[in-house]
Amino acid sequence: MPFFQRAALAVAFTLLAVNTSNAQTPAPAALPDPAATSVDALGWMKGFPPPPDKQITFDNPVGGVFPRTRWSFSHVRETVPTANVWRGSGAASPLPSAPRNDIEAVTFKPLGSAGSEETVTFAQMIPRTYTDGILVMHRGRVVYEKYFGALTPERPHIAMSVTKSFVGTLAAILADEGKLDPSAPVTKYLPELKDTAYGDATVRQVMDMTIGVHYSENYADPKAEIWDYARAGGMLTQGPNYTGPKSFYEFLATLKKEGAHDAAFAYKTVNAEVLAWILRRASNQSLADLLSEKIWRRIGAEQDAYFMVDRIGTESGGGGLNTVLRDIARFGETMRNGGRAPNGQQVIAKAVVEDIQRGGDPAKFAKAGYALLPGWSYRNMWWVSHNPHGAYMARGIHGQSIYVDPKAEMVIVRYAAHPVAASAGNDPLTLPAFQAVAEALMARP
C-alpha cells in the first residue's frame, strides 16, 4: 500500500529484517517507545500549512515510514486516489454498548515467553502493539471501544490485508449464488492469464492461496516482486523513467509459475488481486460496487468505506480497503452469527460462513512454516486457528485484524500502526490477549 509498503521496507532495513511469511518474534527492546511515537507526541500535519518537517506526503520518500504511519494509516485518501464503497441510504445497524472495563486487567503470557515470568495485561498490550483503535464485542454488545492518536470513530483506517478476507468472502458469496465456479480454471474468467502462473490454476486454488507463483513478499528484499506490484498499482511513486507495468492488470499478466499448485499454502498478495479481477468479471461490477451491494449495504455499515485504486481506477483487493473500526466489527459480528447482521437480517448465506469456519487443509498450511500459528489453516482468504474455540481471523500487516471467537461469542477488531509489518510483530502479544479476554468473558459473562 502506498507508503505502507515503503514503511515496511524502511522498518525492515533499519530495525530488524523480518519476512512476513515466516518471521521470528522481534526482541521488544528493539522497538521504539509507543508513547514517544504517537501522533500527539510528534504533531504530524498540524497547522495551516503544517511545518515542513511535520508534513506527510505521498511523494516524499520518507513520507510513510513509521512513525508517520500513525497519522497516514488514518488519512490514506488524502494522499492517493480512491473508490467509494457506498453504505446505502438506510440506518446503520445497532451496536449496543455494555462497557466491561474489567477486561483491561485480564493478564496473559506472551507467545514465545516460555520460561519467563512475564505477564502482560490487556491494557498494556494496547499501546505496546501501537494500537490506533480496538473494539471488543461480546454476545452482540460492544464491551470495549478505544481510539488513539489519529483514529476516530468516524475516520476510516487502512485495513491492509484484512481486505483479502472481504475479497475471499465475496468470492464464496458469488459461488453460493451460482455466479462463480470455484472448480473452474482461472482462464474461464481471465483468458488473458493463459500464459502466466494462473494458466493451469483453478479459482479454488486462488481462493485458498495454494498457487505456485514466482512472487516474493519479503519486505526486507528491495528486489522482491511486492515492490513491482506496489509500483504498478500506484502505491509507490513510479518515477519519471518507469517503464514497468502501469496497472494491477498489467502486473498480474507478468507472473510466472514456480513449483506446483495445490501443494502448499503460500501467502501472496497477488492471489487476492487475481481473485478481485475474477470477481469483477463474474459480477460485471467493480470491486467497490460489489462489496457495497453484497456486504456494506447489507450489514448496516455506519460509514462508507473506500479502496485505494491504481491509475485506471482498479481497486486493490490485496490491501487497499479502508473502513471505520465499527464497520469491521459489524462484519465480524455478522460472521460470528452465521451470516446474520446486527440488524437481524441474514445477509450472508450460512453455508458460506460455515465453510470459512471449517477452514482449509492444515497440512498445506503447515508447509508455509508459521511458527506462531501451529495447526492453523487458510480458507477463502481467512486464517483459521482450529483452536478449541474455533477462532478465525482476517489479518493485515502492521497489526490490522478481525478476530472471531464463536465459542466465546466474541469479536475483537483492531487497527494499528505497528512499526513491524509482519504479523509476528503483533501476534506474540495480541493472540494470547484475545484468547485471555475470550476466557474471561466466558467465565464472567
Place this chain on the structure above:
Amino acid sequence: MPFFQRAALAVAFTLLAVNTSNAQTPAPAALPDPAATSVDALGWMKGFPPPPDKQITFDNPVGGVFPRTRWSFSHVRETVPTANVWRGSGAASPLPSAPRNDIEAVTFKPLGSAGSEETVTFAQMIPRTYTDGILVMHRGRVVYEKYFGALTPERPHIAMSVTKSFVGTLAAILADEGKLDPSAPVTKYLPELKDTAYGDATVRQVMDMTIGVHYSENYADPKAEIWDYARAGGMLTQGPNYTGPKSFYEFLATLKKEGAHDAAFAYKTVNAEVLAWILRRASNQSLADLLSEKIWRRIGAEQDAYFMVDRIGTESGGGGLNTVLRDIARFGETMRNGGRAPNGQQVIAKAVVEDIQRGGDPAKFAKAGYALLPGWSYRNMWWVSHNPHGAYMARGIHGQSIYVDPKAEMVIVRYAAHPVAASAGNDPLTLPAFQAVAEALMARP
C-alpha cells in the same frame, strides 16, 4: 481542477477561444452533439480493464478533455487525493417529492436571440447544456429530478466554483459568530502574505473579490496563472522537472498586486483559496472539517462530500468540492428559507443569508463587463441577480449551479459537463430557463 482546467484549455484551443470573465455567446453550431458525446454513447471506463482507448487517467494529457469529462466529473476521487466532508451520523433531512413533469414543456427565448423566432423548452435545454443531473425544488418539495450518463443520485459530482459560495458562506458564518473580522487586514490571519497582493487588503475585499492581483483566469492563454495555480495544487501533473510552488500555500505567497483593491469586482479563483486559508486560521480547522461542522452535518446531507487536495492535504476552496446533487439542493433550500434547513432547524443565521441576498455593489460588478449579467453583483462569493425575484446563484465552470429564487419559492441545482468552461456557454439557455420555470411555478403552484 485536475483535468478540468485541462479540459477547459483544450476546448478553448480547439473549439472557441473564450475568456471566462467576459465571454460572448458561442454559436450553437460549434458545439458537439450532446447525445453523441454521452458516457453511454462513448463507453468510457467500462470493462475490467477498460479498453486502452476508453480509459480515463489523471496522468494522460487528454484524460480530462471533453467528452471524457462526462465521466470524470462524476469520478474525481478515483483520480486524485481527496479529503472527506463528513455528513454526521444522523438521518438525512427529508426532501419530499411532488413531481411536476409539466415543467418540461415550459418555453423560453435564449439570451442574445433577440430578433430570432427560436424558442426552447426546459426539456430541450437539459441535453443542449450537457446536463449530468438537474433537480428543481418548489415550496420545499422536489418537483423535478433527473440524472444522465455517469451521474447517479448517490454519486458526488465536481461542483467547480460552486465551492466558492460554500467558502464565502462559511466566512460569513464565522463573522456572524464573532470568530472572523471582515474589516481586519488579511495579514491579521495570514502574516505570510505581507509582501503579496494581499498585504494591504481586507478580509471583506477577499470575500467580495475586489482584490487587485496579477492573476489571469483566461483559459485560452497557456501562460495564464490559472495553470500555475493548478499545478501547485496538484490539479495538473507537475512533471519531473517542475520547480514551481508545490502547494496552494506556496503558490498564494507568490501573488503580486496589480491595480487597486476595492475598485472593481474581479473574479479570481485565488481569492477563494486565500479566504479558505483565512478560515482555517480563524477556526483552527481544516476546510473539510469546518464545512462538515457548520453546514454539512446541520443541513441533514444524505452523503458525505469531499474536496480535492494538494500534496500536503490542503483542500481546494476555489473549485475542489464534490457533492451529490440532492445535497446542494438541501443547501440551496436552506438559503431560500433564510437559513432554515429541510429538517426544520435554523442552521445558518438569518442575518448571514439576508446579507448574501442583499448582494454587493452592482457598480463594482459592472466594471467586470459580464454582458449576460447586467445589474448583477457579487457578495460573499455568491452571484446576485437583483432581478424582480431576488434570485442569486452559486456558479461553476462547465455549468455547475445553485439557483435560488426567493420570490418563486424555487431552487434549481444542476451539475453538467458543458464543453465550454465559461458560464457564457450555459447562461444563454439556463438563465432564461430558470426564470421561465419560476414563472410557471408561480402561475400554476
